[in-house]
Amino acid sequence: MRIVSGGVTDVGRVRTNNEDCYKIVEPLNLFVLSDGMGGEAHGEIASAMAVETVVKHCLDAETNPAAPLIGAVQPDWSARTKHLTTSVHLANRYIFKSAEKNPDRRGMGATLTAVWIDGARLSIAHVGDSRAYLLRGGSLLQLTRDHSLVAEQVRRGILTAAEAEESGMQSVLLRALGAQALIEVDAEEHTLFPLDVLLLCSDGLSRMVTEPEIAGTLQAETDPARAAEKLVGLANERGGPDNITVVIARIEKESRGWFSWLRGGTAKNQGSNGSAGGN
Amino acid sequence: MVALEEIEMPKLSLMFNNKIVKEVSVGSRPVTIGRSPDNDLPVDNLAVSNYHAKIYFEAGRMVVEDLDSLNGTFVNDLRVERATLHDGDNVHIGKHRIKVDTSGDAPVPWDSGRKTATPRIDETMVLDTKERRQMLQQAAAMGESMQFASARMKVPTLVVLNGKTDQKEYVLINKLTVIGKSAMATVRLMGWFKPHMAAQINQRDDGYYLGPGDKVPNVNGTPISGPVRLNDGDLVEVSGVRLNFIFRE
Numbered sequence: 450m451r452i453v454s455g456g457v458t459d460v461g462r463v464r465t466n467n468e469d470c471y472k473i474v475e476p477l478n479l480f481v482l483s484d485g486m487g488g489e490a491h492g493e494i495a496s497a498m499a500v501e502t503v504v505k506h507c508l509d510a511e512t513n514p515a516a517p518l519i520g521a522v523q524p525d526w527s528a529r530t531k532h533l534t535t536s537v538h539l540a541n542r543y544i545f546k547s548a549e550k551n552p553d554r555r556g557m558g559a560t561l562t563a564v565w566i567d568g569a570r571l572s573i574a575h576v577g578d579s580r581a582y583l584l585r586g587g588s589l590l591q592l593t594r595d596h597s598l599v600a601e602q603v604r605r606g607i608l609t610a611a612e613a614e615e616s617g618m619q620s621v622l623l624r625a626l627g628a629q630a631l632i633e634v635d636a637e638e639h640t641l642f643p644l645d646v647l648l649l650c651s652d653g654l655s656r657m658v659t660e661p662e663i664a665g666t667l668q669a670e671t672d673p674a675r676a677a678e679k680l681v682g683l684a685n686e687r688g689g690p691d692n693i694t695v696v697i698a699r700i701e702k703e704s705r706g707w708f709s710w711l712r713g714g715t716a717k718n719q720g721s722n723g724s725a726g727g728n
Numbered sequence: 729m730v731a732l733e734e735i736e737m738p739k740l741s742l743m744f745n746n747k748i749v750k751e752v753s754v755g756s757r758p759v760t761i762g763r764s765p766d767n768d769l770p771v772d773n774l775a776v777s778n779y780h781a782k783i784y785f786e787a788g789r790m791v792v793e794d795l796d797s798l799n800g801t802f803v804n805d806l807r808v809e810r811a812t813l814h815d816g817d818n819v820h821i822g823k824h825r826i827k828v829d830t831s832g833d834a835p836v837p838w839d840s841g842r843k844t845a846t847p848r849i850d851e852t853m854v855l856d857t858k859e860r861r862q863m864l865q866q867a868a869a870m871g872e873s874m875q876f877a878s879a880r881m882k883v884p885t886l887v888v889l890n891g892k893t894d895q896k897e898y899v900l901i902n903k904l905t906v907i908g909k910s911a912m913a914t915v916r917l918m919g920w921f922k923p924h925m926a927a928q929i930n931q932r933d934d935g936y937y938l939g940p941g942d943k944v945p946n947v948n949g950t951p952i953s954g955p956v957r958l959n960d961g962d963l964v965e966v967s968g969v970r971l972n973f974i975f976r977e
Contacts, residue, residue: 486854558854569912583904588939590904590930604933607807609799612820616805621854628854639904640912642925663841 451645452478452566455674456696459681461653462689468492469651469694470500478566479507480696484651486559486578486625487548498547499540499626503563503574505534513727520634527638530572533565537574537626541634544627558627559567562593562649566641566698575635577625579694580655582663583639586648589664594635596624619656644701650680653693656685673697738790738830740783742769744823758784761821762795775799783813783826790830821866823831870901884936884958884976886929891969892918899976900936907966908941917967926967929958936973943967 454475460467471492481503483494489540510516510532520538522531540561550552560577573581578595594600598621602608608616624632646667654663658680666683670676677695684693737753742761745965752759752768759768762780771780777797784791790813794801803811813819819826870897884900894916898905907915908925917926923942931935938945940956944967947956964971 491827551886568771585904586925586928586929586939588937590932592903594933602805607802608805612802618805623854625854637903639902640906642906642910642912 450566450569450639451701452698453673453701454696454698455672455677456480456482456694457677457681458694459653459685459692460691461692462685464690464692466493466543467491467692468496469653469692470496471649471694472500472504473696473698474504475510477507478509478698479504479563480565480647480649481699482561482579482649482651482694482696483559483561483626484485484577484653484692484694485557485559487552489555491557491565492559494547494554495544495557495627498544499559499561502540502543503533503536503572506539507532507565510535522636526636527567527570527572529565529567529570530574530636530638533563533572534634537561537563537596537634538632541576541626541632542630545630548627558622559623560622560651561626564647564649565699568646569641571639571641571647573635573637573639575721576632577622578648579651582648582650582660584648584664584667585644587664587668589660589667591660592637596635613630616636619652621699641700643700645700647698647700649675649694649696651692651694653689654680654684654695656691657687657689657693658711667697671699673698695721702706737871738828740769741827741829742771743825744829749824754785754790758846760781761826769826770819771824773822773824776824780821781819783819789813789961790828797821832867882977884931885976886915886964887972887974889963889970890971891967893969893972894918900929900931903931906941907969908970909944915969915971917969919968922967926969929973931953938962938964938973 454473456471456473458467458469458471471482473480481500483496483499485492487495506549516532518531520534522534544559548557560579562575562579562581564581565572573592576596578597581592583590583592584689599613599616600620601609601623602611603610666676666679670679677697680695681693737755739751739753740759741751742749750769759769761769761771761781762778763771763776764778772918779795781792781794781801784825791810792801792803792813793810799822800807804818804855813828814832815828854914855903883963886897886898898915906913906925907927909917910923910924925941926943927941927945935957937955938947938958943966944951945964948963958973962973964973
């Protein structure tokens with residue numbers, strides 16, 4: 450499948466440093482986003498470490514079949530889902546160790562949301578309160594669960610969604626990279642369809658822009674980089690209290706036409722068919 | 729005589745948007761809260777039940793009791809049926825807040841070590857293992873009973889009533905389900921002119937939602953205008969196929 454993509458990160462209107470970080474690796478169709486936390490410059494360090502570790506491990510796994518697998522992986526996952534999950538465990542380990550070695554980096558941490566597209570298969574790995582959304586047929590669906598206290602309270606029926614929005618505890622995370630030596634990584638696999646749009650964002654977007662607005666923007670602006678700019682602009686218009694990062698990947702309609710699509714079955718393990726376009 | 733005057737009764741302040749709407753003191757009689765105007769603290773809001781909750785003294789402790797309200801009574805963000813109140817606690821009912829002030833009298837400061845006000849946290853932080861466990865346990869204690877009630881093992885299933893599909897029945901094991909001709913669709917429609925992706929069913933936190941694809945499906949005979957939550961027994965029609973959505977025990 451042909452994928453076009455684009456991303457924007459912005460410091461926002463209030464903060465002086467950008468602790469968000471993202472990377473698009475077009476040859477792999479790998480999209481990684483992280484939102485760092487910690488005093489001074491440590492949030493930036495943590496999110497950069499997270500993104501670099503994930504990208505490096507995934508690149509390595511492509512050429513090295515003996516690349517290590519760590520953490521709980523499910524046997525029926527694809528190799529890429531397993532490696533993506535492993536890379537997040539590695540990132541956690543590095544950030545945790547770095548914070549342990551340098552006392553001034555204590556409390557440093559990062560979220561991580563990564564998607565890896567391989568043909569029609571989507572692998573997702575996620576920790577924290579950044580998000581991955583899927584726009585399909587005009588419906589926007591959050592694929593990840595926020596690992597935040599308020600989100601957990603909503604899931605348990607203790608808070609309503611409206612109350613959660615007004616809660617002063619929105620920034621309290623239950624899971625983040627670097628907080629503990631070992632963490633649980635959420636991982637999932639899904640099947641992608643032509644015209645699907647994936648969006649990754651930090652909470653700087655999801656707290657300022659509603660889901661219908663995100664869906665509307667993705668439908669109105671089909672150029673990924675311009676859509677990302679628009680969404681960031683919207684968050685900034687509303688005060689931009691936090692760093693804002695948006696990464697968009699759009700699955701184009703198969704250029705070979707409907708015939709190859711109809712035959713099907715070839716979707717799996719198409720390998721490096723990634724003719725990634727983009728910006 | 730003077731002494732009597734000086735003993736301040738515990739006070740409840742009904743707040744909306746951080747402004748005090750009404751204040752009452754709690755004595756021997758319960759203070760009632762609800763939408764009906766004959767409550768001691770009337771709250772004019774549709775999210776509030778007519779007789780929503782009451783606050784009274786029992787064995788020297790101030791207690792809030794939810795009166796089977798529709799939308800619940802919350803103490804410091806936790807939904808409660810009945811809970812002991814302490815100085816500085818906040819009882820949330822709909823969008824209103826009732827601030828508890830027992831500082832004047834402090835009937836029984838039996839749990840004085842307890843932190844009351846939750847500081848507002850702007851910087852992102854992660855709870856350490858201990859804090860996290862405590863907060864989750866607290867949350868779990870409140871939420872568990874509700875969760876268990878609805879968490880009986882029920883398997884969402886699509887039963888094909890008519891139309892050509894590759895199976896007669898589909899158990900929705902994945903979060904994302906596509907109905908269409910595509911080889912990758914979960915519910916594969918057979919036939920030349922069927923759309924690749926006719927419709928979709930996606931699992932969200934609160935259930936399964938049917939959404940349009942290339943076609944707008946009908947639910948129980950009515951076309952949907954956006955994602956709609958499917959209920960047990962709903963009839964879904966799309967591209968000449970009729971499906972029954974059911975939860976199997």
